[in-house]
Amino acid sequence: MKQTLSIVLLIILLAIPATAQKSKRKRVRTAKPKIVYVPVVVEPSEVTKSFIVPANGYSTMTLGPYGDQGTTLDMRYEAQGGSGNDIEVFILDEDGMTNWKNGHSTPTFYNSGRKTVGNIDVTLGEGVYFLIFNNKFSTFTPKAITLTIRE
Secondary structure (H helix, E strand, C coil), X not given: CCCCEEEEEEEEECCCCCCEEECCEEECCCCCCEEEEEEEEECCCXXXXXXXXXXXXXXXXXXXXXXXXXXXXXXXXXXXXXXXXXXXXXXXXXXXXXXXXXXXXXXXXXXXXXECEEXXXXXXXXXXXXXXXXXXXXXXXXXXXXXXXXX
């Protein structure tokens, strides 16, 4: 999820040697500037993804696996399409995903309800999770989703 951007910094080093003195004449020598390229890796603070959730369907993203320390998610989403411009967003673990796909109720780590715009700020423990964008309630209209992941 992280994108890496390489920026090349240009550093100009000037070397000025001490002045050489000869009888009654001063002579100053300066060296030509040396150009040194130093690559620097900069990680963006946000990554934006856009995708379509089909009518009467859903889209998922796998999150993890996360180790012992888990992770904290900081995301924002926006839905467009249909009369309500709405989407349901869930975060489920592996067992929860299996139950949800089979139409059973399951506990969630995040449940937005139907919303146009929402923020996800949740801490997840060790394991694999699924971020679900549910549009099963919309029989005819797909939804365009913009997801911003803040790091």
